[in-house]
Amino acid sequence: MDYTFDITLKNRQLLLKLIDSNTTEQLNHIPDGFTNNIIWNIGHSIVTQQLLVYGLSEQEFRVPKEWIRNYRKGTKPTKFVEETEINAIKSALFDSLEDLELDYNNGLFKNFKTYTLSTTGGILTNVEEALAFNNYHEGLHLGYSLALLRAIKK
Numbered sequence: 245m246d247y248t249f250d251i252t253l254k255n256r257q258l259l260l261k262l263i264d265s266n267t268t269e270q271l272n273h274i275p276d277g278f279t280n281n282i283i284w285n286i287g288h289s290i291v292t293q294q295l296l297v298y299g300l301s302e303q304e305f306r307v308p309k310e311w312i313r314n315y316r317k318g319t320k321p322t323k324f325v326e327e328t329e330i331n332a333i334k335s336a337l338f339d340s341l342e343d344l345e346l347d348y349n350n351g352l353f354k355n356f357k358t359y360t361l362s363t364t365g366g367i368l369t370n371v372e373e374a375l376a377f378n379n380y381h382e383g384l385h386l387g388y389s390l391a392l393l394r395a396i397k398k
Contacts, residue, residue: 245372249345251379255386256337259286262389263334272324275395282392283325283333285385287315290336292381296374297344301353306343307336317362348375
């Protein structure tokens, strides 16, 4: 599992670079032809990991419930994300991953509710599959964020 967690860490380091190299306005900007923004994609990545791992294992989330409501699948940006929340998201990129690895190593995710993925039609049957899929999912949203950045910088 070390490799799986390492991939997540590397992706999140790239997401952090996006936050650190752009203004609050750029992170919130929704370019023409897009339906969301960079900071939504980053928040969505964190929340999806929580839903896939903690939610499907019937465990308490490690992020604010408001984030679950604002960044889960099917949502879109509805407000300007202020710098204080952006800083909290920055911290959660790594704090949530640290919690996840510790919780995984402590055997917290024994129960897992099978879940059919809307994106691939695949079925997650255990936490290891959820963690592997999460890396795929976060990679998609990193790519989408880079496309947003390209559109913003035009």
